Amino acid sequence: MVEPTALILPDTGEPGFGIYVHWPFCAAKCPYCDFNSHVRHQPVDQARFAAAFLTEMKWLRAISGPRTVTSVFVGGGTPSLMDPATIETILNGIARHWHVPQGIEITMEANPSSVEAERFRGYRSAGVNRVSLGVQALNDKDLKFLGRLHNVEDALKAVGLARDIFPRMSFDLIYARPGQTIAAWQAELKQAISYAVDHLSLYQLTIEEGTPFYGLYKAGKLLTLDDDQAADLYEATQDFTCEQGMPAYEVSNHARPGAESRHNLTYWRYGDYAGIGPGAHGRLTRGRQKLATVMERHPERWVELVERQGHGIIEEEHLENDAQADELLLMGLRLREGVDLARWQTLSGRSPDPVREQNLLDYGYLERLGNSRLRCTPAGMLILDAVVADLAC
Template sequence: MTVALRSLSAIRPYTPPAGDPGFGVYVHWPFCAAKCPYCDFNSHVRHEPVDQARFVAAFRRELATQAKRSGGETVTSIFLGGGTPSLMEPGTVGAILDEIASLWTVADGAEITLEANPSSVEADRFRGYRAAGVNRVSLGVQALNDVDLRRLGRLHDVSQALGAIRLAREIFPRLSFDLIYARPGQSVAAWEAEIRQAIGLAADHLSLYQLTIEEGTAFHALHKAGKLLVPDGELSAELYEATQQITLSHGLPAYEISNHAVPGAESRHNLTYWRYGLYAGVGPGAHGRLPGPDGARHAVANEKHPETWLRMVEDWDSGHVEDLPLALHEQADELMLMGLRLAEGMDLQRWQALSGRDLDPETVAELTRHGMIQRLGRDRIRATPAGMLVLDAVVADLA
């Protein structure tokens, strides 16, 4: 392990200066052992072993290309997502982190997260990731009963999930895990019991997502055919409200619509997105927000198909299929869409500087009167819990 990388495993969290959202690096590992029926992420199943050495070489080349664009940024967080990054060998993870450390200045105490599925968790592999510099794990648990895990297409059972949680708590300084609610046939009482169980298992962070039926997934086809029934809008709202109340009462308040943490344990990487910071995205299907040669912020997206991305990087040092400058008003729209997801709200002065205008006072007054938004002092505005339930509509009204 390099000296540069040793600093990446520091336990203490790094907090950028006030007003600085930080700079993140996202690495997408696109392979899974199986495709979940609700998942619309860029994930692919391969029945032959993946050539990890070849992919590492491509990640290095694309990281170098993006490092040239991002100037003198200091990396405050790294996120290895997917797909199933826990299918990577620890040496693969270490090589990628070493490359990042060689290309950028990495903040001492930077948050380094790896997503893992309980079915692919092994003690030696986890210890290898920790030795490579990973200091935070996000486990895709999704449910705490075996019937729903099978229905969700997960390859693990509850026993494996509990074992993975215990192991992660032993090895990593920080742990988060995901659960999905508004599952078919789920009652409010059953979900409340599951949240309480999850809080008892969690270290400092939970991601609690409402099941959405995404086009192109197996669940979408079943739902369209009337073979998959999910909670209606009223029941979904009750499940959401129960989520907020129970997590708050147990010391893990929502800091974003679906994310709950002990204060100080929020995901640094995701906060960089939601605070509208810059970030590099490498790997098949990864997205980024990077400065362009024209001085504008660019929306960058990669080729999704893994082997096509691989060949593109080998030929041209990049898998970009989109690299579009964002006009100031487009940046203002993105800032609002991201910022209003947060309990801390959106920086009004930054939005006004990008949009070149003030929020419409009549719209603000109406949304405030209906309990959808609230001001936090003079310079911030946020969605209320009621507004979070209809956030797309709130953003559309304001923007």
């Protein structure tokens, strides 16, 4: 059983082993969202889904072998639509299949529109010690534009409850919204930080294919900020959060020292993680290979697959060392701490191309941290994909 504790273990700097559980249901689909989320107008059979999560855990435990879990993340979708008893069942199942020490980070995503004090206390009793709130904006006009079901009053109530009940909390904001100015965004950030928040995830609005916003954008009915305006907002974000004691430790994530998300660090440090539930992805080491797993996205089809064969895996790929090296570089250069060069060289069997690396150093896009690590500069973060592509060649 997962025991609730106010202690969250400190970051060791190691990649760790995480468990990700995906709850795919939402009360409504936001027009910008391309995540695997689904709206159901009839009550979801939570007992059936919880049983399927437990069944899939057993399958993945057979692949991973005995491991010590360093973080759990229940994402979605909107996990705060689940009953606390469902969360408790899931967490207790994880503890039966892997070793879960007291004090590891256990995060659950929540939307302000589905928050009640009693439910939050139920999640806390089940073992959740960190909550991530999908606030997205701190003015009602933009919340309506983003299709959110809550208003600012709901959001601030949820933030207050989370602050009182959970040892750690974070919330998300979306910026580069149409017409947004640097001054308005800085005021919103200042307001966000004033609520004693220790972690913020700050994402630029992107128009993803297949979303309602994409259709409006293609029809010329949604005007977005141009690249220069978005870059100016990104730079202003970095400067302001740093001044406020919440510097970026990853491209889009900011924290007070010690409050960085342990689970997301596992991804970016290229650790192993078991992905459980509809559409979940996983990376599990087997010998010299990593097994990449992808689960069926459609919730009801996923349940049927699990009930029939013990898991919902629809894609498996055995990643050889060179593919692992590329993923390590792609993920690690997102971090302010950068990439462990020795680990990258062990996987890739080579050193970075000296000419390409020197060019990136000369242009001010990369920097060395002694002889052991390589990281992007703030300028390099603006063109991260290009830097990764150039260095990986």
